[in-house]
Amino acid sequence: MDCRAVRERLSLYLDGELSGSELKLIAEHIETCTACRAELSSLEQTVDWLRRLEPVAIPSGLKDKILARVWATSDSPPLAATQRLTMGWQRVWRRWGRTMSAAAAVLIAAVLIGKAVVSPGLGLKQEAYYGAAGSVATESPAAGEAAPADQRASMYMMPDADVFTTKEMAEEIDRGPGGASAVNTERKIIQTAHLVLLVEKLDTAVDSIQAAVKECGGFVQSSNMFRQDSARGAHYSLRIPVDQFNNVLAQLETLGDVQNKGTTGQDVTEEYVDVDARRRNLVRQEERLLTILDQAKTVEDILKVEGQLERVRGEIEALTGRLRYLDDQVELSTVDVELRERPRSVTTVQMPDENGLIGRLSRAFTGSINLLLSYVSSAVVWSVAALPFVLVGVGVGALIWLFWRRSQNRWR
Numbered sequence: 001m002d003c004r005a006v007r008e009r010l011s012l013y014l015d016g017e018l019s020g021s022e023l024k025l026i027a028e029h030i031e032t033c034t035a036c037r038a039e040l041s042s043l044e045q046t047v048d049w050l051r052r053l054e055p056v057a058i059p060s061g062l063k064d065k066i067l068a069r070v071w072a073t074s075d076s077p078p079l080a081a082t083q084r085l086t087m088g089w090q091r092v093w094r095r096w097g098r099t100m101s102a103a104a105a106v107l108i109a110a111v112l113i114g115k116a117v118v119s120p121g122l123g124l125k126q127e128a129y130y131g132a133a134g135s136v137a138t139e140s141p142a143a144g145e146a147a148p149a150d151q152r153a154s155m156y157m158m159p160d161a162d163v164f165t166t167k168e169m170a171e172e173i174d175r176g177p178g179g180a181s182a183v184n185t186e187r188k189i190i191q192t193a194h195l196v197l198l199v200e201k202l203d204t205a206v207d208s209i210q211a212a213v214k215e216c217g218g219f220v221q222s223s224n225m226f227r228q229d230s231a232r233g234a235h236y237s238l239r240i241p242v243d244q245f246n247n248v249l250a251q252l253e254t255l256g257d258v259q260n261k262g263t264t265g266q267d268v269t270e271e272y273v274d275v276d277a278r279r280r281n282l283v284r285q286e287e288r289l290l291t292i293l294d295q296a297k298t299v300e301d302i303l304k305v306e307g308q309l310e311r312v313r314g315e316i317e318a319l320t321g322r323l324r325y326l327d328d329q330v331e332l333s334t335v336d337v338e339l340r341e342r343p344r345s346v347t348t349v350q351m352p353d354e355n356g357l358i359g360r361l362s363r364a365f366t367g368s369i370n371l372l373l374s375y376v377s378s379a380v381v382w383s384v385a386a387l388p389f390v391l392v393g394v395g396v397g398a399l400i401w402l403f404w405r406r407s408q409n410r411w412r
Helices: 003-008 010-015 020-032 034-052 062-073 081-118 149-156 166-174 202-216 242-253 269-295 299-331 354-411
Strands: 189-199 219-228 231-241 257-267 332-341
Touching: 003 010, 003 020, 003 034, 010 020, 010 034, 020 034, 081 354, 189 202, 189 242, 189 299, 202 219, 202 231, 202 242, 202 332, 231 242, 242 257, 242 332, 269 299, 299 332
Parallel strands: 189 332
Antiparallel strands: 189 257, 219 231, 231 332
């Protein structure tokens, strides 16, 4: 290290602000260089004299006198109120800016840590579903989703009927149009259709659907109305006689713009014939068991035969119910209609409803307040949850700061 580089670092060397390797190099150079040693001695004397000086008290009002003198001798006008305010804010920021920044950083860290620890859920979006009469109902599956098992079962339930014996049920299935027993071997097709319509007015479309179903002799199996965002919608499941299937489908397509349409046909002829054959075999097995029961003489034999009869009759009733269900599905087709109301009409000019606008404004304002309160409560919970982590972090930071200060004093 040459003399020039050493003289540039003598002040830092004297204050102990250099690294250990630089301190060692400068010390070795000073021992061999007379000029640099003299420069260091002169600098030490100057620092010693400055430290011996007594502090001078600043007269009160010196700053104001200096500023007044400057304004009096300068052509520029005094500072405006906004400039003085800006300068005052800058002084406050220089004094408290770091403290406020550190506090804000600690608060943000507390919120983030608390969120990671607690993670409270905020349900902000809920959709209300309405029944056919407009009353609030439980959650309903959207179009295209499978209904729950219990709901599907309720859809397949047959209307209440009189209780028949096993033989009466068998004869009723066997009986053809002319009253004679015959196996119905005509093809069994279950027809279903799915239709999505975009309509101008939902209420008008619903009335048209109900009128069309009543006219063809069908019925509404299920219905629900719902609201999504700013638009309303409805879903109807219709049971239509098979001979009116195409006519009703064509009428429904005229209610609005067709967004999606699909039809399916399921051939259940093989299943129907198989179930009917199994039922007939079980009926004959029941007749044989009844004959054996009449001939049984011991209690043990009677109990065994009755056990077999109970099993056979249960199977017959299950198969008979399946045949009834297949007949019902074949005779009445299913049409699923989903209606979506346009948020804004494209055919007529419509002024916004005053009552509806006030209600929307009220709901929006109330929702914003509730959302704000939810955020505030969540922030409080997160802060409390993060408090132990913040305390540990502050303690570690204090230890690091004390260690750093001690190391700085040691080098000095």
